[in-house]
Amino acid sequence: MTMQFDLRQLGRKGSGTLRDEHVDRTFQPSEFPPSVIEDEEYKVVAPVHLVMDVHKDGDAYRATGRVQTRLQLECGRCLETFEIPVDSPFELRYVPQAENTGEEEREVEEDDLTTAFYKDESLDLGELMHEQFVLALPMKPLCGDACKGLCPHCGTNLNKSSCDCAPTWDDPRLSPLKGLLNQKEN
Numbered sequence: 001m002t003m004q005f006d007l008r009q010l011g012r013k014g015s016g017t018l019r020d021e022h023v024d025r026t027f028q029p030s031e032f033p034p035s036v037i038e039d040e041e042y043k044v045v046a047p048v049h050l051v052m053d054v055h056k057d058g059d060a061y062r063a064t065g066r067v068q069t070r071l072q073l074e075c076g077r078c079l080e081t082f083e084i085p086v087d088s089p090f091e092l093r094y095v096p097q098a099e100n101t102g103e104e105e106r107e108v109e110e111d112d113l114t115t116a117f118y119k120d121e122s123l124d125l126g127e128l129m130h131e132q133f134v135l136a137l138p139m140k141p142l143c144g145d146a147c148k149g150l151c152p153h154c155g156t157n158l159n160k161s162s163c164d165c166a167p168t169w170d171d172p173r174l175s176p177l178k179g180l181l182n183q184k185e186n
Contacts, residue, residue, distance in 0.1 A: 004125065007054075023065070025125075027047065028047055029043075029045055044070075046070035047069065048068070048129060050067050060093055060094060063093075065089070066090070067086065067087075067090070069085075073138075073141040077142060077148070078149050078150055078158070080157070084138070088135060088136050090132055091114060093114055093116070094116050095116075116128070116131075151165050
């Protein structure tokens with residue numbers, strides 16, 4: 001199964017004047033490599049259901065739909081893996097990918113945030129789904145709000161067991177105040 005959508009197929013069905021196409025595909029987790037891109041880590045662990053409508057508008061295309069699956073993440077506190085559901089609606093405008101136009105820096109406009117590019121008359125559905133996965137990722141992935149994390153001394157997962165470590169770190173900036181307390185006790 002390919003992760004490309006051939007834009008030339010719009011208009012091939014029926015009378016040849018069709019400008020819309022309904023896409024309903026399911027991709028297996030094995031079709032997605034584990035993604036590790038900079039700080040983003042996830043693994044697709046359930047079939048990915050992609051439903052979208054593609055509408056042709058001149059050289060541009062509008063894709064409206066939804067991506068549904070489950071992703072596996074690593075907790076930012078205890079490093080255990082956990083899963084989150086993804087149900088991500090999207091509406092994107094695809095325009096032809098132009099070669100370097102020589103434009104200098106320009107301000108990002110509102111339309112730029114929902115504009116994507118296609119080349120060779122096809123949409124890269126893998127890239128579309130990856131973008132939706134990244135947008136669905138939490139800022140700080142946590143297995144639960146009450147996650148206690150790891151002991152900073154021995155590394156014990158405090159959700160599963162406790163340890164006998166006692167924090168002994170003293171802030172060196174407070175040592176003059178500690179000296180005052182010691183003088184008062186004497």
